Amino acid sequence: MEGITPEVAMYTVNNLWILVATVLVFIMHLGFASLEAGFVRKKNTVNILFKNCMIIAIGLLTYYAVGFNLMYPGEAFAGGFFGFGGFGLTLPEGDAGGIAYADGAYSYYADFIFQGMFAATCCTIVSGAVAERIKLVPFLVFCTFFVSIAYPITGMWKWGGGWLDAAGFYDFAGSTIVHAVGGFGALAAIILLGARKGKYTDKGINPIPGHSMPLAAIGVFMLWFGWFGFNGGSVLSADAGGVSLVFVTTALAAAGGAVGAFVVAYGMFKTYDLSMVLNGMLGGLVGITAGADQMGPGAAIIIGMVAGCIIPASVVFIDSVLKLDDPVGATSVHLVCGLWGTVAVGLFGDMASMTQVLIQLKGFFAIGIFTFVFAFATIYLLKITVGIRVSEEEEEKGLDVAEHDMIAYQEVEKVTNYDLAVE
Amino acid sequence: MEGITPEVAMYTVNNLWILVATVLVFIMHLGFASLEAGFVRKKNTVNILFKNCMIIAIGLLTYYAVGFNLMYPGEAFAGGFFGFGGFGLTLPEGDAGGIAYADGAYSYYADFIFQGMFAATCCTIVSGAVAERIKLVPFLVFCTFFVSIAYPITGMWKWGGGWLDAAGFYDFAGSTIVHAVGGFGALAAIILLGARKGKYTDKGINPIPGHSMPLAAIGVFMLWFGWFGFNGGSVLSADAGGVSLVFVTTALAAAGGAVGAFVVAYGMFKTYDLSMVLNGMLGGLVGITAGADQMGPGAAIIIGMVAGCIIPASVVFIDSVLKLDDPVGATSVHLVCGLWGTVAVGLFGDMASMTQVLIQLKGFFAIGIFTFVFAFATIYLLKITVGIRVSEEEEEKGLDVAEHDMIAYQEVEKVTNYDLAVE
């Protein structure tokens, strides 16, 4: 180990952090799978797990095939709306795996795999909202287009050096670019899909509680756990000051979100509502994501707490007023708190000003409209061709039996029964 | 990336390890939540999950507000019993986020967030012991005082450079300072709270088994996983020799704890008792925590194995002889094995001697008495004012319905029933 330079050591630690952050973002997919499984009915559990398995697979494979080079098409496209750097991984000059890339902070492959883990997230957000009634294959087809085309194009607008970057829009780790994009996709999907059978009736709105609060809680803790990589890795180096600050703001915002949701949910429902507190934590995390590198601890607590307060109000508004059926509250967590987090950068960040607020709104809605239209058109096409909704009978039986011929929890000891019959 | 010095690279890797350790300690809160949920009855599951969500939130927010500056008040207070460095985060001179702090090993923010994750742990320990009968809000009020005042004051006595540090007391990662503190709080709480309804009757002692062994097992594995950060991060740098040794002693002690509990539980109960083995692992981990940096592998195995042997005996003693009702065995794991681990430093550590054993006992009981009195007084005040225990009816129904208007596992497919009724 002779002749190591300080630059190589520094490069190695920077790259290592991107990789560790990748692992943390990966496990967010278990977080989403577990949370969504907990919030749906027993009879649709296998289905939601299946979707989450396929989403991470599709997300990584399409990001390899086209997504990465749509999102980071290279400098030739700076300031633009669209660019494409070619299929597969196009190694920059030199040995792209080993040689420092991105100003010595990480390797080309580390960049790809970290960004790839992000990409699949946006579809996972949709999968919760459309749970319990969407047909599996059309959903996976939608995911494939959404994650491989829509997500990287709008992502490029900011992170790939596109027009929103040039316009001064700021979104550190993706309150808009990841979370609101997932949220807009979810919104388009649930409008086209309609509510679950029995949800909105003449006699009023029927709550449909999830089947396992432990699964939901495991999911949220896993998401918070992974979020340290999601936000912390977005520093794009192991810079001690930067990553440490991001850890503090991320954790305090989640804590603030729990407290905000606790208080507002108690005020609204006069009970201590666990699902609101869980979503409040997530709301706080989504809220801080756009400006996690720019806030002091106090501002982070305020941002998280406001996000937590938003959650119960938003969930009730979307459910009761808009009558949009979102089983897991994905639109409230990712779209509404994504909006709040994006705006909060203009209120509390380094460039806080009314001008910045307007720029933030411009970026949010530019990305939002593109995403919504893309998702709506794709799902509409699927709806009028192959259909997107399971039959009433299938929905009644549950998607686990209807689509997977399997149940999530085998209660009956089949063999024993069988033996008894034989004997 | 020109002009990087070796010192900066070293600082970055040290700081990165503190942050990764922070993430690992964070997930211990999922470990506790899952373990405690598994060990309580179905009807109290939402309640225990809710508590664990709020504890991490309260722990972080109060540690930001006052705890950190009570625990590390600065050098002016060296040798003392009490100090306070001011509200919020008081940045040291210079750019506290970015500039090296603590002799170049980590940043100010990394220090705060790592220590903050530790703080909440002590309340989580209490929450398991008081499960299934305590009222939610008084419990959270107790937690707020306990984590923001009691924990940092006694923590300062050693880690903040206080009088126990001056007296030669040694507690590497908190067998006393974290675990026994939680255990003493739990002891005070269960004395004041009384046993669960139906636990101790004229006809004898009634075991009340937990509702999900998979949740309990997930919890324990998550705790061991996080413990690598808990003990490893307590090296306070990424020093290769130090952290590697701590990993070895931590893992071997947990393994020893499993074997010790396996054997003794078999001897006592003539069966292979999973809950004892799970608690044996935790006992081994608590036992090694005080001296994880001072032991060789052989001593670590002995310490862990003894802790594992202690667990079944202690659980039975506390339950049958003391008639104190601790649903998860928190006092045995954290208080009794915390005592063992603290003493073991004097038996196997670098300064092993009878004198050191006495110093260790002095530190343990000094901290223990303060903590116990603080916790007892706080809970007693809550008991005689707002009351700390749910009504018999509420306990019977379960806290999930009584306090949260929710059940953890929705078995009935509500919508289907509803539809059938309508049709």
Add this chain to the structure above:
Amino acid sequence: MEGITPEVAMYTVNNLWILVATVLVFIMHLGFASLEAGFVRKKNTVNILFKNCMIIAIGLLTYYAVGFNLMYPGEAFAGGFFGFGGFGLTLPEGDAGGIAYADGAYSYYADFIFQGMFAATCCTIVSGAVAERIKLVPFLVFCTFFVSIAYPITGMWKWGGGWLDAAGFYDFAGSTIVHAVGGFGALAAIILLGARKGKYTDKGINPIPGHSMPLAAIGVFMLWFGWFGFNGGSVLSADAGGVSLVFVTTALAAAGGAVGAFVVAYGMFKTYDLSMVLNGMLGGLVGITAGADQMGPGAAIIIGMVAGCIIPASVVFIDSVLKLDDPVGATSVHLVCGLWGTVAVGLFGDMASMTQVLIQLKGFFAIGIFTFVFAFATIYLLKITVGIRVSEEEEEKGLDVAEHDMIAYQEVEKVTNYDLAVE
């Protein structure tokens, strides 16, 4: 922090990665525990969790006692079939904890604990295959011998510088050395043990579905999560190019495995089979493990996809044609895909050639035959002495009640019933 050299900084970051990878490999034991628990019936859940707790404990303790020095006996044994460096940890000259070891990449203790986490894996693989019918103590006795003798001896042949290393055999992170070894142990065990009661009857083959798909899914995500450490840590340094590439190939192979299993399972069963997709991901991971450092992204996808395609075919073949009862599909995942991954190095790796394929096969079968014979002999001896199978009554009742006097899920609220009886 004066006088830090770049070499020390580099050593520290390399060592840190080995330690972080250790933590990731550790949590694979939760992955296996959760996966296996999900795939067995409710009545055998405590038993499978118990086994997984004891396996990691036994694995670490025996690896400390003899395994590490059997597997890495030192240079004196290079090229050989057997070597032993002495009991316990034999520190190399100098302060083995702190001083750089292995060309400055990691410390002696880091090496031990990383390798120790690997060792226990091979028994965990067996535990899934023999689930629901093996007696606990004979199984643990088998594990003790298997993990402390068989695994390190064949491991030495390659990783310890033995004869297979000299022969040009390549197995980067253990498709053969870890996974197939576990798979061969499983094969020997299920041949000697026989199928579960009611599995193969005159009326045909009876599927015995697992009791919890969420547990199975949590297990698989945890395994993939840990596999980043399993493969990434096998680079044996934090080298940016090497570890980044391994992350990419590992993740893409898992994604390919999911897609391959999805498609083939649909073709075979005309349904979307979650358990096949879960095992497909694992198959992809096992497949890439032997050559994760040598493949480009495209080859990694192909290797994973082929492994995924193999899974449903292999599961059906072993179950229907060979009539070997493997409740979790461990032989398909670890043995069959281990073979595929080992061969794939000769097809796609740096030394791709027919010669290399033959060398790979030689290594696979040399290790396989030794392992199979060792496992068969050990289990046969246990079978004819103490017996390895629970009685029919115990199997019917379930091992949880029969061996542990405990049930995994306490549905009945005992205390309430008790109270009612008393009142």
